[in-house]
Amino acid sequence: MLKLVNITKSFNLTGNKEDNRVALDHINLEINDGDFVTVIGSNGSGKTTSLNIIAGTFMPDEGDIILDDKSITKLKEYQRAKYFGRVFQDPMLGTAGDMSIIENLEVASLRGQTHSPIKWGFKKSHREHFINELKRFDLGLEDRLNQKVGVLSGGQRQALTLLMATLAKPKVLLLDEHTAALDPKTANKVLELTERIVTEEKLTTIMITHNMKDALKYGNRLIMYHQGHIVLDVKGEEKAKLTVEDLLKLFDDVSI
Amino acid sequence: MPYIISVILNILTSGLPCCLLALGIFITYRLLDFADLTAEGSFLIGASLAIALIKVGVNPYVATLIATLGGSICGYLTSVFYTKLKIPKLLSGIITMTMTTSLALLILGITKGGTFFTNNVALSSSDPTIYSIFYFNATTLRPLIKTIIMLVIVMIVFVIIYFFFGTEYGMAIRATGMNEKMGKAQGINTERASVIALTLSNTLIALAGAMYAQDLKSCDIKISSGFLVIGLASILIGEAIFGNRSFKNRLISIALGSIVYFVIVNVAIELGFPSELKNLLYAILIVIALMLGLIKSLKKRKVIKYAQAS
Numbered sequence: 361m362l363k364l365v366n367i368t369k370s371f372n373l374t375g376n377k378e379d380n381r382v383a384l385d386h387i388n389l390e391i392n393d394g395d396f397v398t399v400i401g402s403n404g405s406g407k408t409t410s411l412n413i414i415a416g417t418f419m420p421d422e423g424d425i426i427l428d429d430k431s432i433t434k435l436k437e438y439q440r441a442k443y444f445g446r447v448f449q450d451p452m453l454g455t456a457g458d459m460s461i462i463e464n465l466e467v468a469s470l471r472g473q474t475h476s477p478i479k480w481g482f483k484k485s486h487r488e489h490f491i492n493e494l495k496r497f498d499l500g501l502e503d504r505l506n507q508k509v510g511v512l513s514g515g516q517r518q519a520l521t522l523l524m525a526t527l528a529k530p531k532v533l534l535l536d537e538h539t540a541a542l543d544p545k546t547a548n549k550v551l552e553l554t555e556r557i558v559t560e561e562k563l564t565t566i567m568i569t570h571n572m573k574d575a576l577k578y579g580n581r582l583i584m585y586h587q588g589h590i591v592l593d594v595k596g597e598e599k600a601k602l603t604v605e606d607l608l609k610l611f612d613d614v615s616i
Numbered sequence: 617m618p619y620i621i622s623v624i625l626n627i628l629t630s631g632l633p634c635c636l637l638a639l640g641i642f643i644t645y646r647l648l649d650f651a652d653l654t655a656e657g658s659f660l661i662g663a664s665l666a667i668a669l670i671k672v673g674v675n676p677y678v679a680t681l682i683a684t685l686g687g688s689i690c691g692y693l694t695s696v697f698y699t700k701l702k703i704p705k706l707l708s709g710i711i712t713m714t715m716t717t718s719l720a721l722l723i724l725g726i727t728k729g730g731t732f733f734t735n736n737v738a739l740s741s742s743d744p745t746i747y748s749i750f751y752f753n754a755t756t757l758r759p760l761i762k763t764i765i766m767l768v769i770v771m772i773v774f775v776i777i778y779f780f781f782g783t784e785y786g787m788a789i790r791a792t793g794m795n796e797k798m799g800k801a802q803g804i805n806t807e808r809a810s811v812i813a814l815t816l817s818n819t820l821i822a823l824a825g826a827m828y829a830q831d832l833k834s835c836d837i838k839i840s841s842g843f844l845v846i847g848l849a850s851i852l853i854g855e856a857i858f859g860n861r862s863f864k865n866r867l868i869s870i871a872l873g874s875i876v877y878f879v880i881v882n883v884a885i886e887l888g889f890p891s892e893l894k895n896l897l898y899a900i901l902i903v904i905a906l907m908l909g910l911i912k913s914l915k916k917r918k919v920i921k922y923a924q925a926s
């Protein structure tokens with residue numbers, strides 16, 4: 361279980377008090393194992409900041425992050441990587457473009473473990489595993505292991521990043537508009553793939569999206585942010601009954 | 617010995633230490649995306665420590681080892697400036713490099729009992745070097761023996777570097793250098809990766825300096841000037857001609873690039889290019905190499921676009 365307790369984060373780029381921007385204002389959130397949470401909210405409402413705080417990209421000003429009853433607030437980003445798999449909005453950010461597909465996968469297969477300076481990085485036993493996984497992801501990449509990731513399309517790169525994020529099973533999978541940079545058809549493919557992997561691997565997942573339909577279609581729980589607060593949190597049956605119109609109305613209500 | 621062979625050996629004795637220099641620069645500039653100006657400093661430290669220690673009677677192999685470690689310290693220092701003191705990359709390197717110019721005066725001063733600052737030390741013909749130990753009495757074969765020893769050292773270093781960057785951690789460093797965000801997301805301590813890469817890079821560069829100076833049998837505090845450009849040009853020429861498809865391919869490109877670089881320089885000088893204007897030649901070479909690289913990458917981009925469109 362992942363718990364955010366009283367998380368507050370503000371940014372101040374100028375040093376003037378008036379320019380203080382509260383990105384998250386005393387957020388409390390509990391995510392149960394197996395939850396697939398979709399997150400919506402207007403631009404600048406604090407969605408990405410929440411994921412960054414969870415992953416440790418930066419520290420909260422106040423509050424605690426608790427994973428399985430242990431506080432991880434003080435751990436650095438790289439120390440928390442073993443718990444979280446991440447896919448970013450920008451397809452460039454999740455992979456090393458100048459390295460081959462297999463090299464990227466080898467690095468990812470050790471996410472959060474010690475990378476030994478003497479053990480050879482390529483492992484025969486991995487190769488077959490990677491090929492099977494790439495087949496499962498249906499990317500047509502299984503016989504292109506030695507090609508550089510830089511030559512892949514955005515959609516392929518995002519799907520590969522998803523594979524890399526889940527290769528070593530994370531406690532929570534963090535997806536930040538991971539299909540926003542893709543064309544609608546590819547975006548759909550990657551989303552279907554995401555759902556399949558999340559279900560098959562029973563991954564606890566937080567997925568930010570700007571697409572209301574996707575937010576309703578996927579997951580068992582939906583959260584809406586507004587100006588650093590969580591203004592909606594619905595689960596199961598209640599969520600299943602929601603429509604895009606309901607969400608739009610809610611958006612209007614909070615924006616007044 | 618036939619003239620052509622002596623020319624070839626001459627090119628190799630300049631080019632082989634440069635392979636290590638270029639490899640060191642490659643680790644920071646290409647793998648870490650860190651334009652490290654420490655390079656000329658650690659080259660100078662390597663050269664001055666080797667010559668000064670040999671001059672005071674230290675075994676040349678021990679002297680070379682210490683000289684090499686001197687470079688490690690330079691690299692480590694720069695990495696501490698950058699990771700701990702948060703000094704910008706360029707400035708971190710400049711600070712170390714500036715320090716080394718004074719340190720080299722002190723180091724060379726050891727030969728005068730440490731009470732003087734000296735800016736130039738030459739070994740006498742009876743002083744040993746890592747090469748001369750294997751000369752025996754074969755006077756005419758000396759250049760050949762020297763080249764072979766250099767070749768052996770360079771090959772050993774390249775093999776070690778190839779294996780290191782193929783290990784789990786070596787791969788992680790490469791990934792981090794290319795994409796820091798990915799490195800962190802994969803649980804890699806990116807600061808430590810920078811420290812290791814910078815230290816390793818300058819270790820190799822100091823070794824190059826020690827080898828180069830023992831070939832000259834002297835060290836001047838200006839010995840390293842221009843070598844950053846030479847190393848960069850070697851990398852660019854190598855990549856432009858021999859490619860950068862895989863890590864192994866990139867290493868081979870660097871080694872061959874350094875040799876090709878000295879072939880070009882030697883040919884130009886043989887053809888009458890005034891050697892006083894060497895620096896101009898170096899600059900022209902780097903521009904040509906960059907242009908070759910540019911043309912190549914433009915072509916590649918077209919291919920990728922085409923592949924993605926189809």
Ligand SMILES: Nc1ncnc2c1ncn2[C@@H]1O[C@H](COP(=O)(O)OP(=O)(O)OP(=O)(O)O)[C@@H](O)[C@H]1O
Nearest residue numbers: 371381382383401402403404405406407408409410
């Ligand atoms: N690194 C940062 N430096 C300064 N301000 C930041 C930083 N990250 C976020 N902010 C600010 O915090 C607020 C919340 O931003 P956040 O990125 O979390 O929004 P978001 O909900 O993800 O929006 P979007 O839908 O546009 O991605 C915004 O006002 C933003 O300007």
Ligand SMILES: [Mg+2]
Nearest residue numbers: 407408409536
């Ligand atoms: Mg965002």
